[in-house]
Structures are given as structure tokens and as C-alpha cells.
Amino acid sequence: MSRFSYLTDLECTACGAVHSASEWHNVCTLCGKVLYARYDLAALGKTLSRQEMEARRPDPALGPLWRWHELLPVGNQAAIVSLGEGGTPLLPAPRVGKQIGLTHLWIKEEGLNPTASFKARGMAVAVSRARELGARALAAPSAGNAAGALAAYAARAGLPAYVFMPQDAPEPNKVESLVAAARLHLVDGLISDAGAIVRANAGPRGWFDLSTLREPYRAEGKKTLGLELAEQSGWQLPDVIIYPTGGGTGIVGMWKAFAELETLGWIGAHRPRMVVVQAEGCAPIVRAYQQGERHATPWQGARTIAAGMRVPAALGDYLILDAVRQSGGTALTVTDDEMVEGTLLLGRTEGLYGAPEGGATVAAALRLRHDGWIAPHERVVLFNTGSGLKYPAPTTLPINVPLLNPRDPDLSAKILPDIG
Numbered sequence: 001m002s003r004f005s006y007l008t009d010l011e012c013t014a015c016g017a018v019h020s021a022s023e024w025h026n027v028c029t030l031c032g033k034v035l036y037a038r039y040d041l042a043a044l045g046k047t048l049s050r051q052e053m054e055a056r057r058p059d060p061a062l063g064p065l066w067r068w069h070e071l072l073p074v075g076n077q078a079a080i081v082s083l084g085e086g087g088t089p090l091l092p093a094p095r096v097g098k099q100i101g102l103t104h105l106w107i108k109e110e111g112l113n114p115t116a117s118f119k120a121r122g123m124a125v126a127v128s129r130a131r132e133l134g135a136r137a138l139a140a141p142s143a144g145n146a147a148g149a150l151a152a153y154a155a156r157a158g159l160p161a162y163v164f165m166p167q168d169a170p171e172p173n174k175v176e177s178l179v180a181a182a183r184l185h186l187v188d189g190l191i192s193d194a195g196a197i198v199r200a201n202a203g204p205r206g207w208f209d210l211s212t213l214r215e216p217y218r219a220e221g222k223k224t225l226g227l228e229l230a231e232q233s234g235w236q237l238p239d240v241i242i243y244p245t246g247g248g249t250g251i252v253g254m255w256k257a258f259a260e261l262e263t264l265g266w267i268g269a270h271r272p273r274m275v276v277v278q279a280e281g282c283a284p285i286v287r288a289y290q291q292g293e294r295h296a297t298p299w300q301g302a303r304t305i306a307a308g309m310r311v312p313a314a315l316g317d318y319l320i321l322d323a324v325r326q327s328g329g330t331a332l333t334v335t336d337d338e339m340v341e342g343t344l345l346l347g348r349t350e351g352l353y354g355a356p357e358g359g360a361t362v363a364a365a366l367r368l369r370h371d372g373w374i375a376p377h378e379r380v381v382l383f384n385t386g387s388g389l390k391y392p393a394p395t396t397l398p399i400n401v402p403l404l405n406p407r408d409p410d411l412s413a414k415i416l417p418d419i420g
């Protein structure tokens, strides 16, 4: 008999301690590190084939992400809270590829998710699982997009959400949180300060704490990035993945997805070289990578326009760094100006309005191609993790907008000249 979910238990990524999945756990009770959801992949491999997966249409009421339900932690379909997340396109990007010098470039366009960022994937799964386990209230610190996503999924679940974000987080993140009637708090500090507030209050107030990688299920939602990528690339993973990294859920989620798919026998041992890109003004993972460390020291004075990457410390630092090193990847920084240029390049060549985080992946690809780290014919995937519409306008936007008076007899002379 096939089951809706093949979840078995939770396993500590550091000490291996096994925890029951039928109760809510945050981090490992023995060592405080990240817990991963584990599945009975041997049993699943006997009941589901890759071909059956490919043929499976999304349940119209649940949307594309839940096509992967056997590999997700929610056992009771009725607990699922969906806004139609996942199933984003893997867009060939030949025009920006030409500018970068890459003949096989794709963009995973995550701005199409509910709440216009890939945070929807993680929150869809974590909120569904929290509801299944009987949560009465949910809380999370956020640099911006996670709060908006939590607010939306909590509203849809009929659960109160308490969200905490830096006071200078992007305005749309505050607005979307308030529209979904979350209890929004602004913090005079960074996401790490917001996280400390959540941890201090979650227990006494009975909130389920959904901080990045401090519970095992958001990473499961982000894992679907890797599952989709594998399927969309015909089960032949690309050579290079460039990922704008903050807390790292996406990169470790994808890395986990690839391991599970290999265990199922759906992909081989080939792995993309995983590239972490961070902002010059907040690059704890890049620094740790360069210094050969497995843990990152917190970044002081974090500053960048890419709110999702303004994360001075990541609980899953060792998991991110392991994925980068085991894959033969690398880690690099780009400046905010380079991100803006990357965003504008993407906009004018492909018509995509990416978040600054997406612009950062374009800037990183330019640099890595220029340095010869990526060869011209390698297959490269950039992650545009959110929509640019959620951020202030690019600072160097070329604005040349004539104001036309419809009664002006000389109007046609004021229309912009043809593009040469």
C-alpha cells in the first residue's frame, strides 16, 4: 500500500541522534544542531517510479509542489495549506547567456511563487506540518520575504502568526504581512536579533518557532527546488548551480533532494558544482569558505540591498559549506552595485524583473565565466529567488520618460527615438 508521505523520523545532521517525527522538534535535543526529516526511501522506491512521477499531474486544489508528497513530511492530505506554490519554470536564458558567455544557461524563476518569492515553498510545507502536529500559533524572524510567506500561509491555515523583521526590511514585506493580518513586529536590529526574540518567547507563549533551519520542515519545502530541477533537466543535473545564500535553506534543501533522488535511483552520482553568492557587505559563508572553516563566525555590521542575504549568522553554516566543498563548488561575493547591474541586465535581455538576490547570481556568473571557473558550454542554472517588485527600484535605473501632452502639435518629436 502506498502512503501519502514516507516520513519516518528526524535525524540530527551533526550527531546522528534520531528524534520522533510525530512530535514537534526544533533542533537536536542533544547537540542543538539541525534536524533533517528522513524517509523510507527503500519502500518508496518500490512503489513509485520516475516515469510515474513524470506522468503525475498536480492536484488542482494543491498545486505543483505537492506532486512530491511522498517525499514531503505531511501525512494527512487534509492538513495541507496550499496557495499553489512550486512548479516554477526553468527558463532557458540565451540572451543573458550570450552576454555572460554561456551557451547553456537557465533561470529557475521563483518570483512566480505565491508571495512572489521562493520562501513560499518552505512555509507551505512547514505551516502544513505544524498544523498537522497541532500548532496553535506560529512565529518566525525574517529578513522580509519569510515573514510575508509565513503570514500568508498562516492566514490560509487560520492560525495566528507572529513575525519579526528588521525595521528597514523592504516595505512590501511589511505590507503583505499586515494584509495577511500577522502580528508584525519591527526590530531595531537584524534578523539575528529578531531570531533571539522569537526563541525567548516561543516556549512561554506556545508558538511553533519556524526560524530558518531551527525546525526541520522549511528545508523540506525548499527541497522541492532540487526535485523540480532534476525532473526539469531530464534527470541530468546541470554542471553549475548559482544560489544567493542567506540562511542557506535552499542550497541545503537542494543538496538533500539530490541525495534522496540518488537513493531512489532516479539520478546518478553526478552533482552540480554548488556556488554560494553573498553580498560584499554580509558574507559570513564566503569568509568561512575562504578560510577553510566548517563554521562561520557572525558578520558584524551586515549591510546589503538584498534583504534575503542580509543574514549575519546561519545555523546551517556547516551544511552549506559541506555542500559547496563536496560538490567542488565555490563561494564568492558581489557588490550591491553589481547586483543592480545584474538585475538590469536580466531585465533588458530576458524581460525578467529579478530581486537583487537574483541579480547577484547574474553578477556571480559573469565573474566566474570571466575567471574561467565556468567553461562556455557548461550547463548553468541561476536562481532568481524572488520578484524585483518587492524591492525599491534599482538605484541606477535608466529613467528617460517623456511626459506627453496629447494636445501638443509637436508631440511626435517628443516620442523616444527608434532603438538603433
Ligand SMILES: *Cc1c(COP(=O)(O)O)cnc(C)c1O
Residues within 6 Å of the ligand: 117, 118, 119, 145, 146, 212, 244, 245, 246, 247, 248, 249, 250, 251, 307, 308, 309, 355, 357, 358, 385, 386
Ligand atoms: C531568503 C532569501 C534568500 C536566501 O535564501 P536561503 O535559502 O535562506 O539562503 C535569497 N533570495 C531571496 C529573495 C530570499 O527571500
Ligand SMILES: [Zn+2]
Residues within 6 Å of the ligand: 012, 013, 014, 015, 016, 017, 028, 029, 030, 031, 032, 033
Ligand atoms: Zn545532534
